[in-house]
Amino acid sequence: MAKTEPAFLVAGFAEPEAMLDAATALREEGWPVELHTPFPVKGMEKALAFRERTVPHAFLIGGIAGALAGFLIQAYANWAYPLDVGGRPLIAMPAFMLIIFELMVLFSVLTGLVTMFVRNRLPRLHHPLFDAERFHLASDDRFFVSLRLDGCDEGEARAAVERMSPASIEKVGGEMPA
Amino acid sequence: MSGKSLTSRYRRITGEVVSIPPHFPAPRAWAILFGISMLLVVLLIVSAAMVFIRGTGIWGNNIPVAWGFPIANYIWWIAIGHAGTLISAMLLLMQENWRNSLNRFAEAMTLFAVTCGGLYPIIHLGRPWYFYWMVPYPSTMGVWPQFRSPLTWDFFAVLTYLIVSLCFWYIGIIPDLASARDRTRKRRWQVFFGLLALGWRGSGRHWLRWRQAYWITAAIAVPLVISVHSEISMLFAAGPVPGWQSTVFPPYFVLGAAFSGFAVVTMLAVMVRSLLGLKDLVTERHLEMLGRMVLATGLMTAFGYVAEVFTSAYAGGYELDTLIDRFTGPYAWSFWGAVFFNFVPLQLLWWRKVRVAPVPAFLIGLGIAVGMWMERYMLLVSTLYRDWLESSAGLFHATFWDWSLYIGFIGFFLAAFLLFVRFLPVISQFEIKEALEEKAHGED
Numbered sequence: 146m147a148k149t150e151p152a153f154l155v156a157g158f159a160e161p162e163a164m165l166d167a168a169t170a171l172r173e174e175g176w177p178v179e180l181h182t183p184f185p186v187k188g189m190e191k192a193l194a195f196r197e198r199t200v201p202h203a204f205l206i207g208g209i210a211g212a213l214a215g216f217l218i219q220a221y222a223n224w225a226y227p228l229d230v231g232g233r234p235l236i237a238m239p240a241f242m243l244i245i246f247e248l249m250v251l252f253s254v255l256t257g258l259v260t261m262f263v264r265n266r267l268p269r270l271h272h273p274l275f276d277a278e279r280f281h282l283a284s285d286d287r288f289f290v291s292l293r294l295d296g297c298d299e300g301e302a303r304a305a306v307e308r309m310s311p312a313s314i315e316k317v318g319g320e321m322p323a
Numbered sequence: 324m325s326g327k328s329l330t331s332r333y334r335r336i337t338g339e340v341v342s343i344p345p346h347f348p349a350p351r352a353w354a355i356l357f358g359i360s361m362l363l364v365v366l367l368i369v370s371a372a373m374v375f376i377r378g379t380g381i382w383g384n385n386i387p388v389a390w391g392f393p394i395a396n397y398i399w400w401i402a403i404g405h406a407g408t409l410i411s412a413m414l415l416l417m418q419e420n421w422r423n424s425l426n427r428f429a430e431a432m433t434l435f436a437v438t439c440g441g442l443y444p445i446i447h448l449g450r451p452w453y454f455y456w457m458v459p460y461p462s463t464m465g466v467w468p469q470f471r472s473p474l475t476w477d478f479f480a481v482l483t484y485l486i487v488s489l490c491f492w493y494i495g496i497i498p499d500l501a502s503a504r505d506r507t508r509k510r511r512w513q514v515f516f517g518l519l520a521l522g523w524r525g526s527g528r529h530w531l532r533w534r535q536a537y538w539i540t541a542a543i544a545v546p547l548v549i550s551v552h553s554e555i556s557m558l559f560a561a562g563p564v565p566g567w568q569s570t571v572f573p574p575y576f577v578l579g580a581a582f583s584g585f586a587v588v589t590m591l592a593v594m595v596r597s598l599l600g601l602k603d604l605v606t607e608r609h610l611e612m613l614g615r616m617v618l619a620t621g622l623m624t625a626f627g628y629v630a631e632v633f634t635s636a637y638a639g640g641y642e643l644d645t646l647i648d649r650f651t652g653p654y655a656w657s658f659w660g661a662v663f664f665n666f667v668p669l670q671l672l673w674w675r676k677v678r679v680a681p682v683p684a685f686l687i688g689l690g691i692a693v694g695m696w697m698e699r700y701m702l703l704v705s706t707l708y709r710d711w712l713e714s715s716a717g718l719f720h721a722t723f724w725d726w727s728l729y730i731g732f733i734g735f736f737l738a739a740f741l742l743f744v745r746f747l748p749v750i751s752q753f754e755i756k757e758a759l760e761e762k763a764h765g766e767d
Contacts (some may be wrong), residue, residue: 149752154525159330161760168527170408172572175571177583179368179526179527179528180526180527180530181524181525181526181527182332182525182527182530183337183498183525183756184498184753184756184757184760185530185531185533185534185752185757186530186757187759187760187761187764189527189530189531190531191560192527193528193531193533194528195528197528197531197532198535199532199537200532200535200536201535204536204539204543218459219470222467222468222469222470223467224689225465225467226465226466226467228469228471230471233471235469240468240470240471241471243476243479243480243550243554243557244470244476244479246477247476247479247480247483247547247550248479250483250487250543250546250547250630251482251483251486251487253543254487254490254491254540254543255486255490257536257539257540258490258494258536258540260536261494261532261533261535261536262521264532264575265526265528265529265532265533267521267522267523267529268522269522270517270518270521270522271522272522272524274524275524281505281506281523282505283505283524284498284501284502284504284506284523284525284753285333285334285337285339285502285505285506286331286333286334287339288328299372304485317762323382
């Protein structure tokens with residue numbers, strides 16, 4: 146267990162464009178940046194250089210697994226307990242399709258959403274960022290850039306953030322919570 | 324673009340939506356409505372207990388009309404639910420931003436309607452405690468469900484639909500729960516919203532993954548709706564019974580479902596708007612668009628009626644007999660009632676003045692809910708009561724317990740919806756802000 150929580154520099158911006166510009170510039174300088182916004186802002190992918198496709202892939206894999214499971218359980222049940230109805234085929238694909246489809250949807254959505262939560266490391270009810278004084282506005286009308294002070298020099302980081310002329314700047318975390 | 328005014332609008336929108344639960348605007352009206360709903364919930368509990376104790380014989384169900392109220396009402400409820408998913412998912416994919424004021428409570432409506440619908444067949448089982456026999460599990464009896472039967476499809480379709488609707492609704496509401504957590508000053512509300520929001524902190528990467536998940540779920544939810552209601556129509560269409568076995572049924576059922584659902588969304592929109600005073604978030608434009616949706620899906624449903632009548636007349640024989648019996652037989656009231664309530668007041672929606680007026684829109688929606696219920700009753704009873712043998716024909720008459728269970732479920736639906744309105748953010752405020760931002764950006 147880590148002795149201390151990671152520390153962050155939190156810079157607030159009034160406008161989403163200013164936040165995106167600042168994040169892009171800081172990221173290009175090599176700082177580990179993250180955004181915090183009240184809604185998904187257009188241009189976030191670019192600013193964060195986000196190219197992850199894990200979640201869509203999880204949906205796909207879940208869907209394939211669900212369809213397979215749907216087919217296999219129906220085929221197995223008809224094989225283990227054969228019901229001959231007027232000589233109709235036991236493995237009746239047209240009759241199986243609906244359950245295959247439903248299970249594909251169910252597995253796909255559940256896998257995709259669980260992956261989304263796991264990748265986001267949620268639920269996590271407390272986070273050092275919540276200690277920032279105006280951070281409650283991140284779900285209202287304020288746009289934040291946070292910079293993780295993991296093994297980087299705090300003074301340099303602060304100078305880099307200040308060059309972006311944010312409306313506010315603050316350091317949170319870094320010590321054990323009382 | 325003036326950033327200052329946009330930011331102040333964001334703040335106002337947040338406040339307007341998320342401060343509803345801690346500072347509820349109409350506590351008296353809410354308490355009265357909730358009290359009435361809870362009385363009906365008591366009726367539901369008594370009616371369900373009576374069925375469990377005395378058995379399904381207390382209903383009007385008989386042989387040949389073994390389905391009666393439970394299955395007609397089951398279809399009616401599930402159908403209402405579909406509009407919530409369609410408004411939310413289909414309009415999201417089409418980037419129709421007016422959905423943002425409606426999708427949250429429309430999805431809540433879906434959840435509660437599907438819960439009511441899903442419970443009906445279980446209560447109808449006769450021995451409801453064996454409902455889990457529908458689940459394919461390796462039981463010691465060595466018996467598996469009959470996977471080639473629409474009744475087994477039904478179990479999978481409704482269960483999947485309920486779970487997916489719940490997931491879609493919940494991931495959609497998380498950011499708003501976070502807003503509510505951050506805005507409120509009272510400790511118990513902070514804890515309540517804080518737990519539900521799962522620690523959401525609006526992180527950029529979180530949003531991006533969230534959006535991937537939300538959009539893909541929406542894209543899957545639309546065909547899911549179509550599959551679920553097509554499957555329900557198979558309960559009828561797969562039976563070799565005149566008046567049921569028709570390829571028209573799947574699209575006819577799906578459109579009818581959307582129609583009745585949009586009608587109920589209109590009623591709820593009028594209710595939410597006046598109860599919570601959200602007149603600048605649920606505006607005339609929303610009522611206008613809902614009116615258009617109701618009119619469009621209503622006309623498509625009317626086409627379904629015409630196609631069904633044509634198919635029966637074209638087929639002749641027993642099909643034609645059943646058709647004529649629907650027009651003139653003992654259940655003609657349900658056929659003509661459905662035609663009247665579904666399609667006559669609907670024509671008023673051609674006028675914009677009617678679409679944007681809350682009271683007429685509400686009454687037309689109520690009429691459609693009644694009309695679509697009559698349609699399900701007509702489809703079910705008028706087909707079943709005349710069996711192939713004259714000796715096994717038998718009229719169906721609903722009893723007190725049929726009606727009390729139905730009214731009790733309506734009470735349950737209302738109570739659940741009122742609890743939702745009271746304790747959770749009813750409007751997707753972050754999506755409204757996102758749309759405003761993008762609009763302002765587009766004008767730059």
